[in-house]
Amino acid sequence: MMLMQTVSSLFPTDGAGRHALRLAFLRLYGLRPLDSGDDPRLTTMSSLTVDAFDTLVTRPVYQASDVFLMIGVILRNRRIISTTASEWKIARHSAENALAIAVAPREVLLDDIYKELVSRGVLSAADARQAQDIELGLEHKLSRPIAANIDLVNAFESRGGSVDVLSDTYLPHDDVCRLLSQAGLHLDHTSIHTSSQSLTTKRGGELFRHTLGKTRGVASQTLHVGDNLHSDVWQARAAGLAAAPYLTGRPNRYEMTLRRTLPQPALLGSIMAGSARSVRLGRVFPSLKQQAIWTTSASVVGPLLFAFVAWCLKEAVRRGLKTLYFLARDGEVLLKVAKTLLPTCAPHLTCRYLHVSRRSLHLPAVVEMGSIEREWILDCATERTFRSLLSRLDIEPVEFLKFLPATSPLQTKAPDALLSPADVTEMAYALDYQPVCDLILERAAQRRATCIDYMTQEGLLEPGNIGIVDIGWRGRLQRSLCRAVMTEDPGFAKRLHGFYIDLTSQPSDSGSFSTFSTESGDRSFSWAKRGPLFEIFCAAHHGTVLGYKTDLKGRSTPLLASQDNPVAESWGLLVQQDAVVAFSREAAETFNLAHINPLDHTTALAKAACDVTRLFVEQPDRAEGDAYGSFLHAEDEQHERFEEMAGMIDFNPVSLARRLTGHHPGRRISFWPEGSLARSIPFWLRGSALSMFKSMPGRDT
Structure with missing residues (x-):
C-alpha cells in the first residue's frame, strides 16, 4: 500500500525530466x-x-464523479430535487459508498443505488426512475x-x-x-x-x-x-x-492547471480540463510532431482561443453590437470557434469573416502624408530592398526615381539590394518632395476605391455599431480601416469597437478598443511581446490579402497572395485547427449539458487561459519546442522572409558570439527563446535553464 501511494504521488508530475524519473521508478518494480x-x-x-x-x-470532465454534479444540475432544473447540485453529488456518493461497504466484495448496481436514495428520502420512486434514466443518458452523451x-x-x-x-x-x-x-x-x-x-x-x-x-x-x-x-x-x-x-x-500539466485555476463553479474547471483531455486523447498520429501539435492545440491553444472568443462575444452583446467581423487571417480559426458558441450563447449576434491585411488597408488609409504615414512607409526599411519597400505603395522604382534629383544616391541604388541606414535617410528626404507625395496619394486613392467597394459590400457602411476581432499588438490595422472608411462615413470611428488579445498602443480617432489581457488580470505577462507565437496559433489556410478586385459579376472580392498557405499546411496547420475547433465544440456542448453559459465566466476563463499559455511559453518540453519552434514565420508585411520560430541554439562560443553581436545573416537568436532552449538543451538541464532564463535580471516577460 505504501508503494502504491508513493507511485501514485509521482503520477501527477509533468515535464520530460520528471516523466523519465517516474518511468525509471515504475520499471524498477517491473511496471x-x-x-x-x-x-x-x-x-x-x-x-x-x-x-x-x-x-x-x-x-469531458476532470473526474468521473463530476458527472454527478451535472446530473444534479439537470435534476434541479427539472425540479426533481430542491437541493443544490453539490448536495446531490454528496447524497449520490454516500448512497453508493454505503452499499459498497454493505455488499463487499460484490459490485454495487445502479438499480440498488437509486433504491437506496429512495429509502433515504432523497427521491421518490417515480423521480428515481427519471434520475436513473438521466444518469444513463448522460453517460452515453459524455x-x-x-x-x-x-x-x-x-x-x-x-x-x-x-x-x-x-x-x-x-x-x-x-x-x-x-x-x-x-x-x-x-x-x-x-x-x-x-x-x-x-x-x-x-x-x-x-x-x-x-x-x-x-x-x-x-x-x-x-x-x-x-x-x-x-x-x-x-x-x-x-x-x-x-x-x-x-x-x-x-491529466497533463495544462489540464491540471485549468482545473486548479477554475475552482468555482466546480464544473467550470472540470469541463475545461476534461474537454482538453478528451480531445487530446481523441486522435493519434504517426508523427511525433503532429501529435505534439494536436496535444498542444487541445490543451493550450484551444482553451486560450475559446476563452478569448467567449469574452469577445460577451462584450459584443453587452455593447449592443450588430455584427462582429473577424479579421483575416487570424480571424479564420477564431470565427470557427465563435460558431461553436453562437447557437447557445449569442444567437442574435452576426459573425462574419473580413478579408483584410496590413497590405490591403495601410495604403488605402493614406489620405495625407503625416508622421504616422511616414513611419509606416519606412518601418523596418533596413530589412527591405528598394523595390520591396516601394511595392507597399504600389510604386515601381523607376516611377519613384524620376521625381528625385539626379544627384540623389538612390538614383544608383540597385532595386533588389537591401537599403542601408543612409539609404533610409535619403528615402525620408524623398518623402518631402511634393511630386512624390502626390504620387503616393494618387496610388492610395486608387487602392481606397476598391477597398471601399469591398467594405460597402460586406456591410461596414450600414448603420449600427459593429465590432472587429483580431489578436492585436499596435492597433494600426484598426486605424487604417477607420481612415479608409471615414472618407465615405465620417462617423465610422464612433460606431467601431475593436477586441484584441493585447495592444501596445491604441491609436486616436480610430474607434474604441478592449483587450483580453486586461480581462485576464495578469499584467506581468506581456502577450504582445509573444506575438509571433499567437500568430502561429491563429494561422490560416489562405495567403495574405493583397487588395481587392471586381469580378465578372460586379462583385468585390479579395485578391489573395495565394489560395492556400503551403508553409503552414506542411507544418501541421490542419492538425492545429482541427484540435482547436474540436476543443471548442466539446467544451461548448458539455457546458450546454451542464446549463453553464461560458460568457458568464469570462474573467475566470481569461485567467485560466493566461496560466496555461504562460506555462507553455515559459516551460515548453522538447516535443513542444520542436513542433512550434520549427514553424517558419514571416514577420514582415510582405511575407518575403521566413525563419524558424525558435531555431536550435549553437552553443559553440564563436557561433554564439556572431549571433549576439549581429554578425549573422539571420535575425535575433529566436522569436521564442524558451522554445530554442527546450530544443537545444538535454532534458536533465532543461528545467534549470528555463528557470534561470525566466529570472534573468532585466528580462521582460
Whole structure:
C-alpha cells in the first residue's frame, strides 16, 4: 500500500525530466507503461485484457464523479430535487459508498443505488426512475473514445489475438457494451466483462479469475492494460497476468492547471480540463510532431482561443453590437470557434469573416502624408530592398526615381539590394518632395476605391455599431480601416469597437478598443511581446490579402497572395485547427449539458487561459519546442522572409558570439527563446535553464 501511494504521488508530475524519473521508478518494480501500439509485449502475448473507463473511453470532465454534479444540475432544473447540485453529488456518493461497504466484495448496481436514495428520502420512486434514466443518458452523451487504445485493441484482435475488456462499474452491462461500440471498439459483447454482470470485481481480484476461467485464457500469456494502479496493476499481477499501466490518460500539466485555476463553479474547471483531455486523447498520429501539435492545440491553444472568443462575444452583446467581423487571417480559426458558441450563447449576434491585411488597408488609409504615414512607409526599411519597400505603395522604382534629383544616391541604388541606414535617410528626404507625395496619394486613392467597394459590400457602411476581432499588438490595422472608411462615413470611428488579445498602443480617432489581457488580470505577462507565437496559433489556410478586385459579376472580392498557405499546411496547420475547433465544440456542448453559459465566466476563463499559455511559453518540453519552434514565420508585411520560430541554439562560443553581436545573416537568436532552449538543451538541464532564463535580471516577460 505504501508503494502504491508513493507511485501514485509521482503520477501527477509533468515535464520530460520528471516523466523519465517516474518511468525509471515504475520499471524498477517491473511496471513498464504502455505508451503505443508498437510495444513488443503486444507481439509476445497471446491474450490481452483491457480496462474500459479512462483506458478505452473517457469523459469531458476532470473526474468521473463530476458527472454527478451535472446530473444534479439537470435534476434541479427539472425540479426533481430542491437541493443544490453539490448536495446531490454528496447524497449520490454516500448512497453508493454505503452499499459498497454493505455488499463487499460484490459490485454495487445502479438499480440498488437509486433504491437506496429512495429509502433515504432523497427521491421518490417515480423521480428515481427519471434520475436513473438521466444518469444513463448522460453517460452515453459524455462518452469519448481514447483513440490510441481503441486502435491498439482492434489491431490486436484483427491479428488473431484474444481480447477481453474488464470493467469495474455499476452501469448495466448492455450500456457498457453500447458505450464501447460507439467508441469504435470491434469486439463481440461476449468479450466484455463487467462487474455489474458477474458481481465480481477487478479491485478484489475475482474478475480476473472469473474472466480467465470463462475464456480459458492462460494468465502467463495475458497482458492487462489499465489506468488504476491497484485494480489494473497489483491485482492483475496477483492473478498471474502481466500488467502495463496506462498513464497517458491522466491529466497533463495544462489540464491540471485549468482545473486548479477554475475552482468555482466546480464544473467550470472540470469541463475545461476534461474537454482538453478528451480531445487530446481523441486522435493519434504517426508523427511525433503532429501529435505534439494536436496535444498542444487541445490543451493550450484551444482553451486560450475559446476563452478569448467567449469574452469577445460577451462584450459584443453587452455593447449592443450588430455584427462582429473577424479579421483575416487570424480571424479564420477564431470565427470557427465563435460558431461553436453562437447557437447557445449569442444567437442574435452576426459573425462574419473580413478579408483584410496590413497590405490591403495601410495604403488605402493614406489620405495625407503625416508622421504616422511616414513611419509606416519606412518601418523596418533596413530589412527591405528598394523595390520591396516601394511595392507597399504600389510604386515601381523607376516611377519613384524620376521625381528625385539626379544627384540623389538612390538614383544608383540597385532595386533588389537591401537599403542601408543612409539609404533610409535619403528615402525620408524623398518623402518631402511634393511630386512624390502626390504620387503616393494618387496610388492610395486608387487602392481606397476598391477597398471601399469591398467594405460597402460586406456591410461596414450600414448603420449600427459593429465590432472587429483580431489578436492585436499596435492597433494600426484598426486605424487604417477607420481612415479608409471615414472618407465615405465620417462617423465610422464612433460606431467601431475593436477586441484584441493585447495592444501596445491604441491609436486616436480610430474607434474604441478592449483587450483580453486586461480581462485576464495578469499584467506581468506581456502577450504582445509573444506575438509571433499567437500568430502561429491563429494561422490560416489562405495567403495574405493583397487588395481587392471586381469580378465578372460586379462583385468585390479579395485578391489573395495565394489560395492556400503551403508553409503552414506542411507544418501541421490542419492538425492545429482541427484540435482547436474540436476543443471548442466539446467544451461548448458539455457546458450546454451542464446549463453553464461560458460568457458568464469570462474573467475566470481569461485567467485560466493566461496560466496555461504562460506555462507553455515559459516551460515548453522538447516535443513542444520542436513542433512550434520549427514553424517558419514571416514577420514582415510582405511575407518575403521566413525563419524558424525558435531555431536550435549553437552553443559553440564563436557561433554564439556572431549571433549576439549581429554578425549573422539571420535575425535575433529566436522569436521564442524558451522554445530554442527546450530544443537545444538535454532534458536533465532543461528545467534549470528555463528557470534561470525566466529570472534573468532585466528580462521582460
